[in-house]
Amino acid sequence: MIDRLCIIGVGLIGGSLARALRAAGFCKEVVGGGRDPGHLQQAVDLGVIDRFDTDLAAAVAGADMVLVAVPLGAMQSVFSQIRDHLEDNAVLTDAGSAKGSVIEAAQQAFGSVPAWFVPGHPIAGTEYSGVAASLPDLYRDRRVILTPLEHTAAAAVERVRAMWEAAGAVVSEMDVVHHDAVLAATSHLPHVLAFALVDSLARLGDTEELFAYAAGGFRDFTRIASSDPVMWRDICLANGDAIQLLIDRFIEDLHLLRQAVHEQDGARLLELFESAKQVRDAFVGK
């Protein structure tokens, strides 16, 4: 149980957690923190949070659990603002999509990474953003990865785990570097490719005419290109090394495929497509 949860950044991710914990009766009070009072008032009006404070020092006062759910580029600033105002019993966690950079931000802000800070990442979302898009069941049966360091307090990890489990998530732990490599592959690279594809096609000219003839496959394939640009800019900056490595490998693989098209090598194309279909069908359990 949480007595007072403070969520800094009440958008899709933070708002959905608040809704889930309230629905589960796991949390007595939710206080929102952030920069935009209009946005935070909307969260109050929607019943997602009880009250808010744009002064983050005041927002975290009295909270036994603090979740920072802001874009990665804002993490260090938030940590610095709350550093001297957290309760002694408070556990701090975050929801950033890359973990190495958040740990670095915590180190910078706190001098060293606190034992009661548990880096976390809920692997859930939609292409929508903002508190109005938040859903009480966003985390139901979804994965949450925690990446505690060696000196992270076991009790703090357990409290964060219990919070996400109360929201319906399946929680696991992973090494920071491994997390960032895995997510670069399954999330960051696909998002980068979706953005790049839409940009690339837009440069061809008349997008209205072009997209008029696009089918459902294109709609699905580009869905993630409607995601929040600021969040994705920050992810590309925060996990740049892993993402670059994967872009490079992808470009190499795409060159091979292009070569097979150029050489009219039907056998090679069939092999590539069959292998991809097999892997993808296995993934969705066909």
Added chain:
Amino acid sequence: MIDRLCIIGVGLIGGSLARALRAAGFCKEVVGGGRDPGHLQQAVDLGVIDRFDTDLAAAVAGADMVLVAVPLGAMQSVFSQIRDHLEDNAVLTDAGSAKGSVIEAAQQAFGSVPAWFVPGHPIAGTEYSGVAASLPDLYRDRRVILTPLEHTAAAAVERVRAMWEAAGAVVSEMDVVHHDAVLAATSHLPHVLAFALVDSLARLGDTEELFAYAAGGFRDFTRIASSDPVMWRDICLANGDAIQLLIDRFIEDLHLLRQAVHEQDGARLLELFESAKQVRDAFVGK
């Protein structure tokens, strides 16, 4: 109205048209043609066709409309088999995803492209294939593009248009080369990228562990990598020039994005992502 429709290749595309036309009462009889009697019997059992013949010459006998819905690589062979057996009043059309290659196949098989052959392309589908996946409303409000040549008979175009409209589709006409360029951009390139992404990630190693942490975005993004490999091999062979051109442009654009990641150029990344989001949101009418 169609008295007897012959569909050669009774899979997702041909089967869905048969279901739609029967539901609309637009067609008295549907005869299936193809190679696999077991597969064609399944189409009879499902009520999609009335009867079938694996001898294509016999299958087209008495048909006033013939749709060839086979992979692009099989078009020329089918055209050659039916060439001397079509009725005088028969209109021939196809459902290939690239049109230049089908017109070339017709030219090869018939000596010259017949005036009563109307090249066509229904822009619809799912990642599933086979007659069991066919749906009566697959074409409802979807686009069908016809690419008649200068000497194509207007009456033949009208009959094919009426058929697709009876299935609920919105029919338009387009120049062959333009069709193949547009579809390379909105369909062929995305499919190639989806196949390439899954292959590229599979080469990283433990796909089971990797995909365990993949979210809904990845699922949607890679959905089209579950499409029929033979069909997509044939599309890559048939529309190779247009596809290569787009792969090359995409690789160039991806290099620029990679460069922005490498240089930690947040302003450039934000600009790229915002532009993509704007275009994509406009496409889905947000």
